[in-house]
Amino acid sequence: MTYRPATAHTALGPDFFDVVEPARFPRHILRFRNQRWAEAVGLGGLTDDAWIGHFGRFEPLPDNLPKPLALRYHGHQFRSYNPEIGDGRGFLFAQLHDGADRLLDLGTKGSGQTPYSRFGDGRLTLKGGVREVLATALLEAFGVYTSKTFSLIETGEELVRGDEPSPTRSSVLVRLSHSHLRFGTFQRCLASNDQAGIAALVAHGIRHYHPSAARGRDVTEEAPALLAAVVAATGSLVGEWMAAGFVHGVLNTDNMVVTGESFDYGPWRFLPRYEPGFTAAYFDQTGLYAYGRQPGAVAWNLERFAECLTLVAPVAALEEALKTYSSAFYASLRRAVCARLGLIQAGEAEDEELVAALFQFLLKSQAPFERTFFDWHGGIDRRAFALAGPNAPFYQGEEFARLEAALALHDPLPRSPEAAAYFDGEGPATLLIEEVEALWAPIAERDDWSAFQAKLDQIETARKAHAITPPR
Numbered sequence: 001m002t003y004r005p006a007t008a009h010t011a012l013g014p015d016f017f018d019v020v021e022p023a024r025f026p027r028h029i030l031r032f033r034n035q036r037w038a039e040a041v042g043l044g045g046l047t048d049d050a051w052i053g054h055f056g057r058f059e060p061l062p063d064n065l066p067k068p069l070a071l072r073y074h075g076h077q078f079r080s081y082n083p084e085i086g087d088g089r090g091f092l093f094a095q096l097h098d099g100a101d102r103l104l105d106l107g108t109k110g111s112g113q114t115p116y117s118r119f120g121d122g123r124l125t126l127k128g129g130v131r132e133v134l135a136t137a138l139l140e141a142f143g144v145y146t147s148k149t150f151s152l153i154e155t156g157e158e159l160v161r162g163d164e165p166s167p168t169r170s171s172v173l174v175r176l177s178h179s180h181l182r183f184g185t186f187q188r189c190l191a192s193n194d195q196a197g198i199a200a201l202v203a204h205g206i207r208h209y210h211p212s213a214a215r216g217r218d219v220t221e222e223a224p225a226l227l228a229a230v231v232a233a234t235g236s237l238v239g240e241w242m243a244a245g246f247v248h249g250v251l252n253t254d255n256m257v258v259t260g261e262s263f264d265y266g267p268w269r270f271l272p273r274y275e276p277g278f279t280a281a282y283f284d285q286t287g288l289y290a291y292g293r294q295p296g297a298v299a300w301n302l303e304r305f306a307e308c309l310t311l312v313a314p315v316a317a318l319e320e321a322l323k324t325y326s327s328a329f330y331a332s333l334r335r336a337v338c339a340r341l342g343l344i345q346a347g348e349a350e351d352e353e354l355v356a357a358l359f360q361f362l363l364k365s366q367a368p369f370e371r372t373f374f375d376w377h378g379g380i381d382r383r384a385f386a387l388a389g390p391n392a393p394f395y396q397g398e399e400f401a402r403l404e405a406a407l408a409l410h411d412p413l414p415r416s417p418e419a420a421a422y423f424d425g426e427g428p429a430t431l432l433i434e435e436v437e438a439l440w441a442p443i444a445e446r447d448d449w450s451a452f453q454a455k456l457d458q459i460e461t462a463r464k465a466h467a468i469t470p471p472r
Contacts, residue, residue: 001044001099003096004097005061005096006095006103007065009069011204016071017069018069018114019067019069019070020068020069020070023122023123025057025170027154029153030048031126031129031130031152031153033151034148040098040099055151055172058093058108061094068091068111070086070090071087072116074191075184086114086115088113089110089113089123091108091111092105092180093107093108102178104177105179106176107174108172109128109172109174109175110124110128110129124170126154127440128266130439131268132149132152134456137460138270138459142240142340143240143339144240144244144246145236145237149174149176150174150175152171153173157169163282175263179261180257181205182255183257183308184252184254186308187253189308189311194311198223198309198312199219202222202312203219203222205226209258210225210229219313220313220317221317224314224317227306227309227322231302231321231325234256234302236470236471236472237261237262238298238329239331240262243340244270247268247290248289249267250266250267251289251298256301259472260472268280269433270370270430270432274362274366276290279291303322306321306322330352334348339468341378341379341407341410342377342413342415342466344411345410346411350406354406354409358372358403361402364397365399366394367394371391372394374427378415379408379410382423383404416464416467418464419465422462429459429462435455
């Protein structure tokens with residue numbers, strides 16, 4: 001793949017960003033380099049020194065943005081509107097095209113203060129960077145449409161944080177993502193009644209991210225079409241989260257983008273067992289963003305996005321687009337559950353029954369969430385394997401009988417050698433909170449990264465075994 005630079009975001013004009021200077025760090029120690037995705041965007045040939053130059057010192061990539069851009073946006077944070085946010089510890093560093101001609105962003109986290117840092121230092125802890133590397137890797141393995149952690153560099157500063165032992169080590173992270181055009185970018189224009197700004201964002205979103213929504217030059221038609229595309233992509237994402245047992249933790253409107261891509265991982269969690277009320281953030285005291293409330297939380301955010309488009313489009317047309325969210329979510333959930341179980345979709349009714357039977361079984365039995373998907377990957381043909389494993393005591397009773405019957409309605413997908421080796425092995429790749437803490441401990445205590453690397457190797461094996469590509 002040849003490197004193909006782009007500067008598309010600058011076409012929106014200076015009202016949508018601030019040109020900023022990156023922080024200068026005392027040290028640059030490369031801790032993670034995503035070589036697979038670097039090759040996919042034409043940057044795989046960089047030496048480690050050049051890599052650190054671009055993604056640690058932020059020397060511009062050839063023919064790309066000459067200076068980083070801190071993007072301007074507002075947002076609802078736990079449903080309270082905040083006009084004082086924007087890129088406060090990150091910026092858009094570069095844009096480029098991949099082999100499928102998608103416009104992609106290289107954005108940062110922990111790269112220094114910007115006009116939107118408020119009282120923050122603009123830094124990222126090394127532990128926070130490690131957690132994001134892990135989250136994006138496992139989500140990708142499970143078929144979730146997620147940003148990719150591209151680079152993690154330790155930066156040699158000591159940071160003070162209230163939610164982890166301090167002083168703690170610092171880092172700067174670069175993510176590869178398919179747009180940073182947030183719902184909150186539109187909300188900022190709505191707050192100032194900026195009709196021209198909304199129209200510009202609609203045109204930009206259609207041109208670069210949803211070209212199938214093009215309806216000529218009339219924004220009154222294109223805005224509802226863009227909304228419909230965003231609703232479909234976002235509904236698909238939520239179905240993938242639920243099938244992965246993933247809890248994002250902070251589903252604010254500034255953490256949602258028009259491409260329906262999952263990104264910006266703070267207090268994330270994976271479910272140990274099926275628990276609709278399970279939360280990821282210690283500060284989510286009301287459970288607003290609990291696992292089982294994620295579909296509703298995202299629907300609320302989509303409504304806020306649609307409100308922005310009322311400046312340029314008829315309300316009735318926008319309401320029609322919003323109505324498609326439920327069907328998009330459930331279609332994705334059916335598809336994602338079958339994919340995670342290595343099964344061919346059998347039809348809407350049969351797939352619905354499989355989803356219902358699976359989650360009812362998980363709720364009643366409290367069987368380990370990921371182990372259940374692992375044991376039954378390949379469907380009813382895995383019965384002997386599952387009943388010989390550590391989860392066997394859970395596989396009994398009325399709910400299990402219903403699950404067995406639903407599995408029997410589905411044929412297995414062809415199994416690759418990678419899938420056979422992984423799913424016939426000892427157990428699944430997981431990232432429960434206790435495991436994440438155990439991976440961090442040797443790094444913090446003696447700079448031992450071996451357990452972290454071993455986990456990434458296990459996750460890569462799981463990715464190849466699942467072989468799930470999100471349908472967008």
